[in-house]
Amino acid sequence: MTAKKVLLTGIALTAFAGTAQAADEVNIYSYRQEFLIKPLLEAFTQETGIKANVIFSKKGLLERLEHEGANSPADVILTSDIGPLHDAVERDLVAPIDSDVVDSNVPSHYRSKEDKWVGLTARSRIIYASKDRVEPGEVQTYEDLADPKWKGRICTRSGKHSYNLSLIGSMIEHHGAEEAEQWLSAVKDNLARRPQGNDRAQVKAVKEGQCDLALGNSYYYGKMLTNEKQPEQVEWAKSVNLIFPNQDGRGAHMSISGAALAKHAPHKDAAIKLIEFLTSEQAQRMYAEVNYEFPVRPGIEWSDLLKEHMSDFKADEVNLGDVVKHRAEASRMVDQVGFDN
Template sequence: MLNKISWIKATSIATFTLLLTSVSANTLANEVNIYTYRQTFLIEPILEKFTAQTGIKTNIVFAKDGLIERLKKDGRYSPADVVLTSDFARLMQISDEGLSQPVSSDILATNIPSQFRDDNNHWFALTKRVRNVYASKDRMASLSGVSYEELADSKYKNKVCMRSSKHPYNIALVASMIAHHGTAETKTWLQGLKANLARKPQGNDRGQVKAVKEGECDLALGNSYYFGVMQQNPEQKVWADAVNILFPNQNNRGAHINVSGIAMTKYAPNKASAKKLMEFLSSAQAQQVYASVNMEYPVNPAVKPSSIVASWGSFKEDELAMTKIAENRQAAIKLLDEVKFDL
C-alpha cells in the first residue's frame, strides 16, 4: 500500500504525463521534424515559405552521415517525420531497411512523374541532376558529343578522370548501364573504362574538373549541379571555364539522371504535417526555389530550370525508371568489386 507521500508523487507524475501528452499532441500537430542530408542553407528558404503559408513549424536536424543509423537506433521513438536526401542511394536504403512508410497523395502523383517515385509510394524525388562528361576546351575542343559507352574506347586511353566508383553517383550510373546492356556487357565496359583512367579514382566531382583544368586528364565524369557551384565560386570558376559540359548519349537513350528526394519515416509522429510538407515541396512554387538554390533540375515537369542551369543547354534525358536503377544497384557493386575498379 502506498504511503501518503508516495501516493502524491505517483499521482503527480501521472497527471504531469497526461498533461505532457496532451500538450505534445496539440503542439506536434503543427510542426514537422526533418532529418536532412542536404545542407540547411539550401532548404531553409523553402521551409520558411512553407511555414508562412501553412503555419506549420519546421525543425531541422542536418548531418552528412549517420541519420539513417539514428533512425534505426531510435525506432518507434524517433522524432523524425521525414528524411531529405541528396542522393538516390539513401532513399533506397531508407525504404529497403523498413524505415519509411507509404504516402498516398494525388498531389504528389500529379506533380512527380512515375519515373521519379517509388511504385509503392515510399519515396519521392524532388530534384534531378545529370551525370555529365566534362571535356577540356583546349585539348578536346572538337568533341561536341559523347556517350558513356565511348568512355571505354581505347582512343581515350589515359584521358579520363573520375571519383571512386563506389560513390553512390557512380554506382547508380553503373546500375543504369546494367539495366540497358546487361551484366556481361557492362563488365566489359567497366574494364575498358578502367583502362582509360588517367589516374586512380579519387577526390570529388569538382576535383575531376580541376584535374582537367590542370592537364591531368581530358575528360571527367561529374554531376551537373557541381558545374553551377563552380561557376558561382570565385576560386573554382577557372576550373569550370576550362571545360565544356557535355550531355552524354544524345543520339540514343539520353543522359543518365540521378535524384535527390524525400521519404516519410515509419514512425512519423506528425504524419499530416509531414504529408503537407512533401506536397508543398513538389509544388511549382517550391520546385522553382529548391531546384534553383541547388543548381539542379526540377522534377515537376511544369517548372523550368533556373537561368543558370538552362544556359547549359537543352538535352534528352534517359527515361529509365529509378526503380530499375535500384534493382541493379547490388549487381553494380558486385561488378565493381570483380574488376577491382578503384585499385
C-alpha cells in the same frame, strides 16, 4: 561525426521528443545541407502555419531511425541522393506517400513504384570535356568512354561513390550485367590516374592537363562557375565543355535528391503536406535557383545560369527504382574489375 556534433544532435532529438505530439509541427531528418533546405522550410511554415523542426547530418540518420524504432520523432527524411532512399526502403524505415498531389506533380520515373520515395530535384551525370584537347562530338555516349582512344585520358572519383554506383546501375539496367562489367573494365583501363577526390577535383584535373574527360554531376558546374571564395574554380569550369551523353538514344543518366515519409511518423498529415509543398511550383523554382539542379516537376523554369550554359537535353526516363536496385551488384563490379586500384 565529431563528439560535439553528436552532442548537438542528441540535444536536438531531445527537443523533437518534447514536441512530438504537437499537431502543427513536422520533424525532419535531413542529409541535405541547411542552406538548401532552410529557405524552403521557412516558406512552408509561412504558407501552412506548420513549424518545421530539422536535424541536419551528413551521415547516421538512417541508423538513428533504426535505433529509435516506433518511438522515433521523425516524420520526413530528406536525402541528397537516391542511395539513402533505397537504403531506407530496404531497412523498412519508410511508409508509402499516399498523395494525388505528389503523383500529379512528379513524373513516375522520379517516384518509387510503391510510393516509398519521391524525387525533389534532378541532376545529370555528365561528361566534362577539355575545350582544348577534345573536339566537339568526339565523345557522345557513356559507352564511348570504353573506347581505347581514351586510354590514360579519363578522370573520376571512386567507383564506390553513390553517384558512380548509380551510373553503373543504369548501365546494368540498360545493357545487362555482363556487358556493363565489360564496359566498366574498359573505362578502368582508360583512367589517367587512380580514382580520387570529388567531382570538382576531376574538372580541376582536366584544367591542369592530367586528363581530358571527367565524370561529374551537372550542378557542380554552376557551383564552380559562381564560386567567389575560390575563384580558381571559375577557371576550372571555363576550361571544359559539358556533354550530356546519349542524346540520340536513351538520354543522359539522371539522379535525384528526394524525400520519404518515416514509417512511424507521429505527424503524418503534416509530413505529407510538407512533401507536397516541396513538389509545388514555388518550392521547385526555389530549388532550381539555389543549387543549380533541375526541377523534377515539368514546366518549371530553369535558373538563368542553367538556361545560359546547359541547353535543353534529353534525360533518361528509366524509373530510378529500377536503377538503384543494382547498387549492390554495381559495387561488386567495382571490386571485380579493380576500378579503384
